[in-house]
Amino acid sequence: MTHQTHAYHMVNPSPWPLTGALSAFLLTSGLIMWFHFYYTLLLIAGLLASTMTMFQWWRDVVREGTYQGHHTAPVQKGLRYGMVLFIISEVFFFAGFFWAFYHSSLAPTPQTGGQWPPTGILPLDPMEVPLLNTAVLLASGVTITWAHHSLMEADRKESTQALLMTIALGTYFTYLQLSEYSETSFTISDGIYGSTFFMSTGFHGLHVIIGTTFLTTCYFRQQLYHFTSNHHFGFEAAAWYWHFVDVVWLFLYISIYWWGS
């Protein structure tokens, strides 16, 4: 008996869960040291350790799946469950920030002028750059669907083109949001309006950057012929994550930018 007689993946021992846990500790304690004592070494070490952990862990997953053939149908099914559960957990993460926003905006306190937006706050016009941002993300949802179908129809040239357009649109969104952040007359320190606005849109922007990075990884893997027309779960996971980011934006746009203005 020198080979397994089941279709599951018994993963070899790996140091990355440990380095991941250590980097999480460095990140959290690092943030505390930075916020309270203006000391950045722990935080930088944490960022470095977590980046290296992610790179090496996911590199190993690609090696196990694409090069060693461990991703059989039941294994892939487990990966699908995993990605869905992760995205659901992220939905709950954003739910907290939406809760904070609605808690404060539905019953504005006298301290902020008894109105929403609070007295002295000039909200952004939802029909200007925020509307453009909405069009950009919706368009990127269309282009990634085009990329997926092209991939399934084994059209290499078109799937690469569509994937690049999706990445470009994601980058355009990030650029637009950064310029908006520099131009708003209100800041994160402007009471509960500033706090809810920048925490919600800020974490969303971080997720756009993460999603764009995931898509870029897919682009490089595509160039290396990792995907086949019927086995490309890494691409599908990136596409699901990207759609999730788009949906969160739609909720942000309608709640904070439109209703909240």
Added chain:
Amino acid sequence: MALSLRPLSRGLASAAKEGHGGTGARTWRLLTFVLALPSVALCTLNAYLHSGHRPRPEFIAYPHLRIRTKRFPWGDGNHTLFHNSHVNPLPTGYESP
């Protein structure tokens, strides 16, 4: 067994060929160039036309804005991360004329 995720992997394409319902790659490419990208172009134009500097609001030292309970861990601790001195006043007022 638990819920089947197989349908999720096929998305909107119930077949690789783009026959019935027209949900193949050709359809999404068409949607990209006829609907999605022109909308982005139009919204870009709209946002650009409506940009341009507005007169900045006068400074009133409201206690519920420009809160400084704890100094920021960068710079002089009094400026937000995306501070723009033309439109963002400090708790004491605008920095630049």
